[in-house]
Amino acid sequence: MSTPSAPPSAVRSTLAHDKLGTFSLLHFSLTAATPLTVIAGGVVVMFAVAGQIGIPLGYIVIAACLWLFSVGYTTMSRHITNAGAMYAFIARGLGRIPGVAAAWVAATSYCAMQACLYGLLGVTAEGVMDRIGLTVPWWAAALVAWLLIGLLGTRAVDINAKVLAVLLMVEIAVILLFSASNFMNAADGLSLAPLSPGSFGGEAAGAVLALAVVGFIGFESPTVYGEEARDRRRTVARATIATVGILAFIYITASWSIITAVGEDDVVAAASADPSGLMFALAGDQLGGAWVTIGEVLLLTSVTAAALSFHNTTARYLFALGREQVVTARLGRTSVRACAPVAASLTQTAVGGIVIALWAVLGLDPLTHLFFYLGTAAGIGLLALITACAVAVAVYFWRDQRGESTWHTRVAPVLACVALAGVLYLSVIHFHTLLGVEKGSLLPRLVPILFAALALLGAGWAAYLKRARPEVYAGIGYGAKATLVQSTGGVEASPEVARGR
Amino acid sequence: MPDAPTPRLVYDALLITSHHDFYKPAVAPRVAELGIGAALVAELVLSGHVAVRPEDGSRLAPRDIGVAPPADSLGLWLTELVRAEPEPLPVPEWLEFLAVSDLYSKTADHMVTTGLMHRTERRSRWRKASQVSYEPVDAFIAQAPLARIRRHLTSMEQRMPLPDAFLVALTEAVGLSRSLYSQTPYGARDYARSHTRSLPAPLQALHGHLAAAVAATAITGNL
Numbered sequence: 006m007s008t009p010s011a012p013p014s015a016v017r018s019t020l021a022h023d024k025l026g027t028f029s030l031l032h033f034s035l036t037a038a039t040p041l042t043v044i045a046g047g048v049v050v051m052f053a054v055a056g057q058i059g060i061p062l063g064y065i066v067i068a069a070c071l072w073l074f075s076v077g078y079t080t081m082s083r084h085i086t087n088a089g090a091m092y093a094f095i096a097r098g099l100g101r102i103p104g105v106a107a108a109w110v111a112a113t114s115y116c117a118m119q120a121c122l123y124g125l126l127g128v129t130a131e132g133v134m135d136r137i138g139l140t141v142p143w144w145a146a147a148l149v150a151w152l153l154i155g156l157l158g159t160r161a162v163d164i165n166a167k168v169l170a171v172l173l174m175v176e177i178a179v180i181l182l183f184s185a186s187n188f189m190n191a192a193d194g195l196s197l198a199p200l201s202p203g204s205f206g207g208e209a210a211g212a213v214l215a216l217a218v219v220g221f222i223g224f225e226s227p228t229v230y231g232e233e234a235r236d237r238r239r240t241v242a243r244a245t246i247a248t249v250g251i252l253a254f255i256y257i258t259a260s261w262s263i264i265t266a267v268g269e270d271d272v273v274a275a276a277s278a279d280p281s282g283l284m285f286a287l288a289g290d291q292l293g294g295a296w297v298t299i300g301e302v303l304l305l306t307s308v309t310a311a312a313l314s315f316h317n318t319t320a321r322y323l324f325a326l327g328r329e330q331v332v333t334a335r336l337g338r339t340s341v342r343a344c345a346p347v348a349a350s351l352t353q354t355a356v357g358g359i360v361i362a363l364w365a366v367l368g369l370d371p372l373t374h375l376f377f378y379l380g381t382a383a384g385i386g387l388l389a390l391i392t393a394c395a396v397a398v399a400v401y402f403w404r405d406q407r408g409e410s411t412w413h414t415r416v417a418p419v420l421a422c423v424a425l426a427g428v429l430y431l432s433v434i435h436f437h438t439l440l441g442v443e444k445g446s447l448l449p450r451l452v453p454i455l456f457a458a459l460a461l462l463g464a465g466w467a468a469y470l471k472r473a474r475p476e477v478y479a480g481i482g483y484g485a486k487a488t489l490v491q492s493t494g495g496v497e498a499s500p501e502v503a504r505g506r
Numbered sequence: 507m508p509d510a511p512t513p514r515l516v517y518d519a520l521l522i523t524s525h526h527d528f529y530k531p532a533v534a535p536r537v538a539e540l541g542i543g544a545a546l547v548a549e550l551v552l553s554g555h556v557a558v559r560p561e562d563g564s565r566l567a568p569r570d571i572g573v574a575p576p577a578d579s580l581g582l583w584l585t586e587l588v589r590a591e592p593e594p595l596p597v598p599e600w601l602e603f604l605a606v607s608d609l610y611s612k613t614a615d616h617m618v619t620t621g622l623m624h625r626t627e628r629r630s631r632w633r634k635a636s637q638v639s640y641e642p643v644d645a646f647i648a649q650a651p652l653a654r655i656r657r658h659l660t661s662m663e664q665r666m667p668l669p670d671a672f673l674v675a676l677t678e679a680v681g682l683s684r685s686l687y688s689q690t691p692y693g694a695r696d697y698a699r700s701h702t703r704s705l706p707a708p709l710q711a712l713h714g715h716l717a718a719a720v721a722a723t724a725i726t727g728n729l
Contacts, residue, residue, distance in 0.1 A: 014591055016603045023606055230726055321725055328721050339681045339724045344534040346724050485721030489714035 024235040030227040030244035031251075036169035037223030037314045038252055041176040041307035044259045045300070046125050047216055049283045050377070051260075052276035054439060055213045058198065058269050059205025060260045063213040064220075066205075068253035070424040071221055074391065075249060077398040077418030079242035080409050082228040084401075087484030090325055091225065091394040096482030098397025102467040104482050105331055107393050109463030110456055112322045114386030116353060117379050118222070119315035120360040123147040124375030126308040127361075128281065133301050144365035150309050151361060155354035158316045159340060159347050172310045179303055180259055183284065186291045187262035192271070199264050208444075211435030214428045218391070219384040220256055223314065224248045225391075229321075263287065281372070316353055323349035325484035330477045330491075331470070381439045382452045388432055389456060392425040515552075515669050516580060517622065518651035519545030520613045522677055525641075525648040533680050536605055537720055541680040542613055543604025544716040546584055547597070548672050550576065551708050555585045558597055558708035564715060565594035580616050597715045605719075614640035622647055652677070652685065659687065659694040671701040672709050678702075679717040 051060050078094070087093040092111050096104025127143030130150070134141040157168070188195065198204055205213070227234075227244035234240035266287050267275045276283055285300035324346035327336025340347035364375050399422050402414035432439075436449040470478040480487030523538035533541070547566065550556040554573045559565050568589045576582045584604075588594075617623040617640075624643055629636045642648035655674050658666045666674065677686045678698070687694055705713065 014593075014595065015587065016591060016595055016599060019606065020599065020603055232722070233726065324721075324724060337721070338683075339720065341533055341681050341684070344537050344681065344720065344724050345727075485725055486718040488721075489711075489718045 021235070023233075025230055025233050025240070026235050027240050027243045027247065030230055030234060030240060031247055032170060033230060034223055034226045034244060034248040035251065036173050036310075037226045037318065038221065038248070039173070039176065039307045039311035039314065040180055040220075040252065040255045040259075041304055042122075042125070042311045043220035043256065044180060045284045045304050046281070046308065046376070047220060048256065048260045048263065049276045050280045051213055051216050052263070052273050053280045054216075054441065055209035056273050057204060057207070057209060057213075058264050058272060060213060060217075061199045061257045061264075062202070062205040063210075063217045064253055064256045064260065065200070067214060067217040067221065067428070068249055068257075070421065070428060071218075071224060071249045071391075072246060073417050073421040073424060074395050074398075075224070075242070075245045076413055077402065077421060078225070078394065079228065079245050080413040081398045081401055082231050082241055083237050084407055085482075086486045087325060087482060090322060090484060091390050092322075093325075093482040093484060094394045094401075095397040098399075098401035099393075101478060101481040102464050102471070103393070103397075105467035105470075106460040106463035107390060108322070108326055108331065109459050109466075110386050111390050112319065112326065113456075113459055114383045114390060115315055115319040115322060116356055117383035118219070118387070119312055119319055119353065120357050121376050121379035121383060122308055122312040122315065123151060123357060123361050124364070124371035124377075124379070126150050126305065126312060127371045128376070129301060129305050129308060132281075133298070133305055136298060136301070142365075143371045144361055147361050147371070148358075150312065151354070151357050154309065154313050154316050154357070155351070157313055158320060158350035158354060159345055160343055169310050169314060172306050176303060176307050177255065179300065180255060182292075183288045183296075183300070184259050184262035187266035187287060190287075190291045191265045192268035195265055196269055198269050199261055208435055209438045211428075211431030211433070212439035215381065215384045215388055215432035215436075215439060217256075218388050218428070219380070221249060221252055222387060223318075224252065226318075259284075266291075312357075316350070316357075319353045320346045320349040323352055325487075328485055329480045329483060329487040330474075331466075331481060378440060378448075381436075382455075385429075385432055385436065385452055386456050388425070388429050392422070392429045395421045395425050515549045515673065516542060516545040516613055517617055518673055519676060520610065520617070521642065521648050521651050522673070522682065523680055524610065532682060532685070534723070535610070536723055537680050539605040539607075539609050540601055540716060540719050540723070541676055542609045543601050543607075544676055544679075544712055545673075546580060546604065546609065546613075547600060548669075548676075548709055548712055550581055550585060550588075551712070552669065553581070555581065556588050558711055559594075560707045560711040562594075564597040564711045566597055566600050567594040578616065580612060583612070597712055598719060601715060601719050611638070611640075656686065656690065659690045659698060662691070662693065662697045666701055668705070668709075671705060672713065674698050675702045675705065675709075675713045676716065679713060679720055681720060 048060060051063070052058070081094060081098070085093060085097050090108075090111070092104050092108035095107040124143070124147070127147035130146030131141060131143045134146065224245060227241045227248070231237055231241050263284060264272050267283075279286060285297045285304075288300055289297035323332070323336045326332045327334055327338070327349060330337070336349045336352060338348040339345060360375070360379075364371060369375065395418065399418035402409065402418060406414045433453050436452065437444045437446060440449055442448055467478070467481065470481070476491045480491040483490050519542045520538075523533050523541045525532075532538075547556065547558070551558055553576065554569055554571075555576055557567050557569050559567065566588055568585065576585055614623050615625070618625045622643060623640045626639050626641065627636050628639070651673065655666075655670055655677065658670060659674070674686065675698075677683075702710070702713065
């Protein structure tokens with residue numbers, strides 16, 4: 006005899022039609038990553054900086070670390086609100102004081118990552134303009150892009166997503182075309198040496214791993230849409246892991262193809278001689294000169310898309326912090342007609358404008374001093390953020406498994422902690438290689454000290470809020486729902502809130 | 507709680523979110539639908555047809571104790587839906603549902619029958635589907651609700667009626683703070699805040715969920 010099932014909910018049936026599937030979430034996360042920027046602006050530089058051919062292996066290592074991290078991260082996202090921001094995970098896992106410390110580091114890192122892209126953008130635009138006979142200083146081209154990004158940033162996110170989606174499809178098609186062409190024009194035949202453990206190591210290993218992590222930023226974004234996902238248990242996890250897998254495939258294929266086309270003995274020298282143009286020069290030799298221009302124009306749109314994507318992420322962080330009143334509540338304002346986080350977006354635009362103006366006035370090199378120095382420093386900050394988030398996930402599930410499997414709550418999170426801590430350690434101690442300065446010089450030591458100081462300031466601010474403004478403190482980590490927690494006095498808060506940590 | 511026999515709150519919410527500013531939508535369509543939905547739920551809470559239980563995850567449940575069904579079709583529609591659910595659902599799910607139920611058109615049609623709005627149907631030359639638009643019969647009617655609550659905020663002489671206090675909170679939650687507080691005297695925000703804090707717990711929870719839903723819309727860009 007069959008048991009009678011509960012009558013269906015008409016409301017939930019209606020809402021189910023509008024839920025997002027894996028492909029929709031994949032669209033959001035892949036548009037947040039801009040692979041051509043990573044390959045043309047990052048991979049070739051990695052050959053030059055690291056002086057070795059193990060870059061594809063570096064991507065495999067990082068993809069494995071992020072896959073392990075994603076297992077616990079997406080599992081925890083089912084149990085918390087504001088799952089789009091890593092500091093929220095840290096606030097729930099380790100407490101609100103480390104959460105605010107992480108939020109300050111995260112906001113600064115994302116902000117720096119976005120601002121650094123104006124350097125690459127300016128230099129790329131300068132090159133494209135030069136090719137058509139126009140002389141434009143890098144900062145003028147960067148300011149045009151800055152204005153465009155500032156305008157799009159105050160529009161609704163879905164408009165940006167459509168722009169980014171078109172650019173992404175073209176980018177992936179061109180990368181795959183260039184990679185296929187590289188493999189078909191192999192210098193010494195297909196070599197498996199770039200994938201052998203011996204090809205990767207030494208003083209540059211940390212530098213390669215830190216740069217590789219930056220290429221995957223955006224993989225974490227499906228959790229933002231957790232509440233709108235068709236199946237919160239599976240859809241977000243599938244989209245996050247698929248993002249890591251797809252990006253890893255693109256990066257490994259493209260970097261391996263460059264080694265194959267140039268030859269494993271010559272790739273380092275070729276990359277050092279032409280770090281920003283090697284990929285397009287290969288395409289020009291193999292497919293025709295027009296592809297160099299096509300590649301450079303696409304790199305320009307790709308860097309613009311990357312800057313827009315990081316602009317949106319930074320604005321989202323600042324908006325959530327404004328809503329929680331952890332920073333000024335003005336940052337939590339939305340635009341009336343477009344419902345975009347307008348105050349946070351304008352703040353990020355102002356920071357970008359100041360950075361461009363400062364670098365232009367001081368006459369600093371846009372590629373080395375802006376894109377590379379600021380970008381790698383931001384990469385260290387983001388790596389520290391992901392590592393802290395991995396620890397928070399492990400601690401969160403150590404207290405209570407919440408009905409999830411041991412693999413998702415114990416094994417994978419602990420392995421992710423160990424792996425990411427190792428990567429962070431290597432990145433910090435090899436940071437001088439990344440910056441191309443002597444070991445023991447001031448700059449590589451200054452960046453970790455700066456992030457540590459920021460974290461301490463954030464923690465101090467959180468401690469002040471705990472004592473002086475407990476209602477604000479109660480809402481830390483809740484993002485959009487902070488006012489709800491604050492106004493209801495924690496009625497809807499999680500057990501962590503109830504315990505007052 | 508006092509009776510709210512007419513669906514005035516929901517009319518006011520529609521006019522404030524969609525028509526107070528020269529007949530142009532003041533806020534994004536989804537935000538307007540969320541605001542109108544919250545107003546409809548608030549009306550039914552005030553009239554005692556449904557209950558929001560903040561202590562039970564803000565679930566929306568029907569109330570059966572000596573209350574006649576709502577006289578208007580809008581209230582009746584939602585009350586019947588709440589009653590038909592196998593178990594009470596949380597307010598965020600109801601707001602989400604109301605936001606995708608074309609509540610704007612339902613409410614505007616209702617206002618057409620009461621003589622507050624005009625319904626205009628235009629058949630496109632290029633597309634087979636016709637376009638329906640709604641306009642207030644009078645610009646003064648469109649601006650009246652915002653003018654009324656702004657008058658409270660300007661005079662600050664006595665306590666606002668409960669529906670108006672909720673309407674002030676709703677107007678702020680949908681992002682119209684600038685329109686609400688423009689040229690109001692010093693202390694207007696504190697005056698409004700004190701009213702929001704003294705709303706009954708179910709309306710406070712409803713307001714909190716509305717503000718959270720609007721903020722989530724800004725983060726995800728799901729308009």
